[in-house]
Amino acid sequence: MQENRKHLLGLEGVPAEEIKLILDTAESFKEVLDRPIPKVPTLRGKTIVNLFFEASTRTRFSFELAEKRLSADTLNFSTTASSVKKGETLRDTAQNIEAMKVDMVVIRHPASGAPHFLRHWIKGSVINAGDGCHEHPTQALLDMKTIQGIHNEFKGLRVAIVGDIIHSRVARSNIYGLTTMGAEVALCAPAPLIPYEAEKWNLKTFYNVDDAIAWADVLMVLRIQLERQSQNFFPTLREYHNYFGITRERLEKANKKITLMHPGPINRGIELDSDLADDPEYSVILDQVTNGVAIRMAILYLLSGETK
Amino acid sequence: MERKVKAKIIDETGLKRTITRLSHEIVERNHGTEIIAAVGIRTRGAFVAERIVKEIERIESKKIPLGILDITMYRDDFRQRLKQPVLQQTDIPFNIDEKNIVLIDDVLYTGRTIRAALDALMSFGRPAQIQLAVLVDRGHRELPIKPDYVGKNIPTSIGEEIQVKLKEVDDEDCVLLVEAPLGEW
Amino acid sequence: MKKPLRKSQTIKNTKEMSNFKPAKKVLLKNASIIDGQNDYKSTFDLLIIDGKIKEMKPEIVSSSEFDGKIFDLSNKLLLPGFLDMHVHFREPGREDEETILSGARAAMTGGFTAVCTMPNTQPVTDNREIVEFIRDEISNHLISIYPVAAITRGQKGDELVEMAELIDAGVVAFSDDGKSVANSLVLRRAMEYARMFDVPIIEHCEDAGLAAGGAMHEGFVSTNLGMPGIPSIAEDVVVARNIQLAEYTKSKIHIAHISSAGAVELVRRAKEKNIQVTAEAAPHHFTLTDETIRSFDANFKMNPPLRSQKHIEAIVAGLKDGTIDAIATDHAPHSIEEKQVEFAAAPFGIIGLETAIGLIIKQLIKPGILNWNQAVEKLSINPYRIIGIPAPQIKERGIANLTIIDPEAKWKVNKDELCSKSRNTPFDGWEFKGNVIGVFNNCFYSLGEKQK
Numbered sequence: 025m026q027e028n029r030k031h032l033l034g035l036e037g038v039p040a041e042e043i044k045l046i047l048d049t050a051e052s053f054k055e056v057l058d059r060p061i062p063k064v065p066t067l068r069g070k071t072i073v074n075l076f077f078e079a080s081t082r083t084r085f086s087f088e089l090a091e092k093r094l095s096a097d098t099l100n101f102s103t104t105a106s107s108v109k110k111g112e113t114l115r116d117t118a119q120n121i122e123a124m125k126v127d128m129v130v131i132r133h134p135a136s137g138a139p140h141f142l143r144h145w146i147k148g149s150v151i152n153a154g155d156g157c158h159e160h161p162t163q164a165l166l167d168m169k170t171i172q173g174i175h176n177e178f179k180g181l182r183v184a185i186v187g188d189i190i191h192s193r194v195a196r197s198n199i200y201g202l203t204t205m206g207a208e209v210a211l212c213a214p215a216p217l218i219p220y221e222a223e224k225w226n227l228k229t230f231y232n233v234d235d236a237i238a239w240a241d242v243l244m245v246l247r248i249q250l251e252r253q254s255q256n257f258f259p260t261l262r263e264y265h266n267y268f269g270i271t272r273e274r275l276e277k278a279n280k281k282i283t284l285m286h287p288g289p290i291n292r293g294i295e296l297d298s299d300l301a302d303d304p305e306y307s308v309i310l311d312q313v314t315n316g317v318a319i320r321m322a323i324l325y326l327l328s329g330e331t332k
Numbered sequence: 333m334e335r336k337v338k339a340k341i342i343d344e345t346g347l348k349r350t351i352t353r354l355s356h357e358i359v360e361r362n363h364g365t366e367i368i369a370a371v372g373i374r375t376r377g378a379f380v381a382e383r384i385v386k387e388i389e390r391i392e393s394k395k396i397p398l399g400i401l402d403i404t405m406y407r408d409d410f411r412q413r414l415k416q417p418v419l420q421q422t423d424i425p426f427n428i429d430e431k432n433i434v435l436i437d438d439v440l441y442t443g444r445t446i447r448a449a450l451d452a453l454m455s456f457g458r459p460a461q462i463q464l465a466v467l468v469d470r471g472h473r474e475l476p477i478k479p480d481y482v483g484k485n486i487p488t489s490i491g492e493e494i495q496v497k498l499k500e501v502d503d504e505d506c507v508l509l510v511e512a513p514l515g516e517w
Numbered sequence: 518m519k520k521p522l523r524k525s526q527t528i529k530n531t532k533e534m535s536n537f538k539p540a541k542k543v544l545l546k547n548a549s550i551i552d553g554q555n556d557y558k559s560t561f562d563l564l565i566i567d568g569k570i571k572e573m574k575p576e577i578v579s580s581s582e583f584d585g586k587i588f589d590l591s592n593k594l595l596l597p598g599f600l601d602m603h604v605h606f607r608e609p610g611r612e613d614e615e616t617i618l619s620g621a622r623a624a625m626t627g628g629f630t631a632v633c634t635m636p637n638t639q640p641v642t643d644n645r646e647i648v649e650f651i652r653d654e655i656s657n658h659l660i661s662i663y664p665v666a667a668i669t670r671g672q673k674g675d676e677l678v679e680m681a682e683l684i685d686a687g688v689v690a691f692s693d694d695g696k697s698v699a700n701s702l703v704l705r706r707a708m709e710y711a712r713m714f715d716v717p718i719i720e721h722c723e724d725a726g727l728a729a730g731g732a733m734h735e736g737f738v739s740t741n742l743g744m745p746g747i748p749s750i751a752e753d754v755v756v757a758r759n760i761q762l763a764e765y766t767k768s769k770i771h772i773a774h775i776s777s778a779g780a781v782e783l784v785r786r787a788k789e790k791n792i793q794v795t796a797e798a799a800p801h802h803f804t805l806t807d808e809t810i811r812s813f814d815a816n817f818k819m820n821p822p823l824r825s826q827k828h829i830e831a832i833v834a835g836l837k838d839g840t841i842d843a844i845a846t847d848h849a850p851h852s853i854e855e856k857q858v859e860f861a862a863a864p865f866g867i868i869g870l871e872t873a874i875g876l877i878i879k880q881l882i883k884p885g886i887l888n889w890n891q892a893v894e895k896l897s898i899n900p901y902r903i904i905g906i907p908a909p910q911i912k913e914r915g916i917a918n919l920t921i922i923d924p925e926a927k928w929k930v931n932k933d934e935l936c937s938k939s940r941n942t943p944f945d946g947w948e949f950k951g952n953v954i955g956v957f958n959n960c961f962y963s964l965g966e967k968q969k
Contacts, residue, residue, distance in 0.1 A: 051421065064452075137860045137861075220739070
């Protein structure tokens, strides 16, 4: 870890050796999680606050479990942005946290840049657990850990990200992380779901999902937010499923070994066939969940050194 | 970093002899090899443990289980560090319940590493006994920890350190008394 | 409106009353005059009596009994007073952010002797009472305010305001600033009606649908940051519509804070066709790009948004070739509380009156994009021409409406020392060479004292 790295706000610009260190460290914590007593005293006496301004179960549970496995003291604050006036809570909460002398803050917020904003208000470390449509670095790292468990090497590996890319922080963090590690990344989505000037990322783009499947070693399927349909990003969920949904028929037609990932929660039958999600032949979705805890332990550990 | 060597305390032959003696003591005290298992502490304790396990196999024609422990996650100097040390793998591929665990390290000094190792071991189960074997005991204990098997007692003064060299990671097998680097005291 | 606003309702803070004095008898010596028209070879002395330029010649010898103030302006530039045709003073409504007097003080410090205030006050400047309130508030002041009133009642985009009466009350232009008039028919009627009085319609050009939900310029940076974008075409399509309407109705349209390359090109082509279109650009739009938003600092959030380098270059080219007539700051004060939030929740806008001259010198004059005469056109001659008020001239028997600049003065922006009541500037800590040191207008002057 870079000596000056105090926060994990995103993967954009994080060098390969740091990503590698996080993935290696997670390996040590995976071993801890397999022990009869899967708990270590590493963060004993540290206080971590989980600030969730957006509904989340899996990420929040994953962080909480990671913190508890490391023996940290944790506080949880969950609210939805709709229940409070925009902007007000974040600043107030930050000031409260600062008064409590908290060591680390894990934040999820519906606004891009909220963790970056928080960083200016508190002395402790800030870990981004998802900010708006910007980044979700721990998710991408656990995805990469999962990919590494199957394919070993990132170099030359072909990962196609399929779905709602424009609104996906998971997609952005994976694009930054995977390309840094030498993987080839492609985007596949209806054109309105690919952000403006995305071509400057220099990634392959597919508008035909069969072509993406034929090209890819790994398919990272994103969740389609149901309310997008009313915003005309695509005509109907039915048409989305028929033209971009990942189905058993499509995978079998490709007749190749392919790794299927999804950051969850899945809209079964829309972006992904229900039985495919549960098929160990393709799906590594449950490995993603396990790796999530180890990755978050690694990040908490690496960021928890005292700073000047 | 090369440090000034004050004396070579144990040479290659001496080291071999010490390992043999420690192995005999371990077997004798545990009435055979039935319930013993060795756990070495990274980095050099792990290699010492490997050698002891090999030696016991040679003497008794029985292979005892060997585990390797990385105690970084259990260290108590956490708050003083700026940068986190790199974690290494812990690998204990056997059930430690009801076993006599021989915990092995190269140098016993303040006892803090052993304290951390004891904590770590406990999360793997409930051994019948934990015994401690070290190549060198250099004194200056800060915790109430006493080894069960000692290769050699070397009382050191402030300003001196013990350096164990092992061929697995160094260029020779020996134990050196060296001057501590300036500024560390 | 329930209660008419009267001057007595606001307590004038004496601190807000600026340190300007009556220009009863002032002698300015050795001034280098730049008036946007003449190329003066020598320096001039100006004798100002009761706010008028009594005498102006290479040397005025003052007798020993001259009892006025004498200022030596060697190596200083004497320019006609600047007009910022796009400012937001928050009075009435948000006096915590800016009052008419604090805004006037900021204008004075920035070298602007006159401003056009935008109508998005609370309540909206769409009736005579508010216009009179503003004029009352600024009476007997160095700064002149030429109010801009809303095009439609409450800026709602439906019913036209009573334009004739508002013009009688002193309004110089109409704008629903902050948004465009979405209904093209309403805007057509407004333009036709305004044409009768030869006053311009000013439009903030933004297609509400295309820009919906946007917080910054749509481009690779917004794509990286996952931030909803305001595409440049949201501006372009409305500029195009407005130009077509101006041509069709043969009336005047002024494009506020032009920020996109496409819009500049549309205005350029319209001018070639002699359509009555004019445009202004804000200093931040020729200075900062959307890259700054990687900091997520809401002081970089404004509308139109900071765009990419390509657009900056187009703005600069438009200023150089005259496509863009004026420089206006879009001075938009916001409280610290409102800006110290996550980027998406922050309001649009930055203050600009006090940093404009520094940016104009640094970004336009130093690199040779504009010379001082052209800068005077953008800051004084053209803005006055657009709102139909005679521009100040530096000549004998003329009014002393002047801005004095020390081109060598080095200074650094310190947001805590600004005259504006708000602190929302992205230029805090910026260092500049060249600053305003004094102004004359309305029989007052401020010179020779620390402005801030």
